[in-house]
Amino acid sequence: MIRTDNDMDAAIDWLVRLQSPSVTQDDWAEFDAWLSSSAEHAKVYDRVLAFDQEFGLLAGPDAHDRLADAPQTGAILAFKRRRRTGLWWSAGALAAAFVAGAILLPRYGPGATQETVYVTGVGERKSIALEDGTRIDLNAASRIAVRFRHGERHVSMGDAQAYFDVAKDARRPFVIDAGETQVRVVGTAFDVRHRDGAVAVAVQRGLVEVRPNQDRQAETFRLTPGQALSHVEGRTDARVVKVSSDEILGWREGRLIYRDQPLSVIAADMNRLFDRPTKLGDAQAANLRLSGVLIVDRQDAMVARLSVLLPVRTTTTAKAVTIWAR
Numbered sequence: 001m002i003r004t005d006n007d008m009d010a011a012i013d014w015l016v017r018l019q020s021p022s023v024t025q026d027d028w029a030e031f032d033a034w035l036s037s038s039a040e041h042a043k044v045y046d047r048v049l050a051f052d053q054e055f056g057l058l059a060g061p062d063a064h065d066r067l068a069d070a071p072q073t074g075a076i077l078a079f080k081r082r083r084r085t086g087l088w089w090s091a092g093a094l095a096a097a098f099v100a101g102a103i104l105l106p107r108y109g110p111g112a113t114q115e116t117v118y119v120t121g122v123g124e125r126k127s128i129a130l131e132d133g134t135r136i137d138l139n140a141a142s143r144i145a146v147r148f149r150h151g152e153r154h155v156s157m158g159d160a161q162a163y164f165d166v167a168k169d170a171r172r173p174f175v176i177d178a179g180e181t182q183v184r185v186v187g188t189a190f191d192v193r194h195r196d197g198a199v200a201v202a203v204q205r206g207l208v209e210v211r212p213n214q215d216r217q218a219e220t221f222r223l224t225p226g227q228a229l230s231h232v233e234g235r236t237d238a239r240v241v242k243v244s245s246d247e248i249l250g251w252r253e254g255r256l257i258y259r260d261q262p263l264s265v266i267a268a269d270m271n272r273l274f275d276r277p278t279k280l281g282d283a284q285a286a287n288l289r290l291s292g293v294l295i296v297d298r299q300d301a302m303v304a305r306l307s308v309l310l311p312v313r314t315t316t317t318a319k320a321v322t323i324w325a326r
Contacts, residue, residue: 010034011045018170018186031170031186035209042184115147123273125252133167134174137252141272148172161193163252166206179233184209190223191248196268202228202248212238256294263288263310267323274299281324285312288325 014031035041120126120142128136130146132153138144142160146153153169155162157178166174168187176183178194181201188206193199201210203223211220212231221229221240228247231238241259250257256269264286270278276299280286288310294302303314303321311326 007038007040007044011041014045015170018168035186115145117143117145119143122271122275130167132169132172135165137163139251139272157192157194159195161191161195161251163189163191163249165189180213181231181233182211184211196265197233198230199233200228200230202243204245204248210238250293251296254296256296258290258292258294260289260291262286263290263306263312263323266290266294266306270299270302276318277320278303279320279322281315281322284325285323288312 014034017027018031035045118126118128118136118138120138120140122141124140126138128138130136130153131148134153136144136155139161142162143158144160144162145156145158147156148154151172153172153174155164155174155176157176160178164174164176166185166187166189170186174185174187176192178192178199179197181194181199183190183192183201185206185208188208189204190206190208191200191202191204193201199212201208201223203225205225208223209220210223210229212229213236219238221238223229223240226242226244227240228243229238229240246255247257247259256266258266264280267278267280267286273296278299290306290310292309294305294309296302299321300316303316303323306312306323307314312323313326314324315322
């Protein structure tokens with residue numbers, strides 16, 4: 001598809017509009033709707049972001065002073081010829097500069113910051129404050145890698161679960177790769193679970209764009225508060241359901257909440273909480289399914305609750321807890 005001037009003008013207008021101190025939640029919602037309505041919109045917006053970040057033309061209260069001191073490229077001269085007072089002069093100037101200096105667009109590689117890896121052990125949780133104001137709560141036995149670069153804040157999730165409260169930044173979308181699933185936001189709060197070849201994304205606040213398969217032709221889902229998407233890697237489908245705030249926040253508040261999940265998944269979760277392994281004694285036990293809540297406290301207490309919720313019996317030794325079907 002050929003990029004149109006209208007797309008470019010809209011991307012520039014959005015970049016400027018979202019820098020305004022008076023930007024509202026409705027503005028962010030409208031921006032998200034525009035960004036998600038066409039794959040070309042995201043491409044054009046990323047190019048505008050990259051151009052602006054290369055020259056720093058819109059960022060900060062001293063933008064006009066830095067513009068005066070900038071190198072005398074064709075792009076910068078175009079800005080100077082279009083200079084106006086106030087914020088909204090920037091949209092027209094950025095458009096002119098982009099046209100004049102399109103060949104100067106940087107690639108994303110240069111300028112990328114060093115990757116930072118965060119890891120939690122069995123039974124350990126961690127709260128992380130990123131440099132942009134984003135906060136991440138990392139669940140037990142998890143590993144993520146964070147890298148900030150031109151035009152993007154990027155997280156790569158290994159086997160992990162994390163709750164993200166993302167600081168709004170229209171200049172740098174927040175992108176999460178979890179296996180073959182990609183999540184993209186500009187500022188919102190949501191939970192991502194990437195465990196054992198399955199991904200689940202649940203939204204508490206804002207709008208979240210999820211592409212379960214990163215192939216460009218794959219369907220993209222836009223999740224609103226109270227919605228959750230689940231996807232099994234290797235499959236082309238995904239399921240979207242309604243969820244409560246309690247379900248989204250459960251693990252952070254010491255509760256494991258399950259919807260028709262096999263006991264094999266529950267045992268795997270317990271193994272991320274306790275050093276002594278929880279094992280399944282037979283295939284029948286592995287296939288038992290639970291819809292309910294498990295309070296996270298002592299391992300033996302959790303196993304006892306499972307014996308009430310499901311038709312199972314347990315044997316406990318110093319080396320392992322084994323669960324059998326009754």
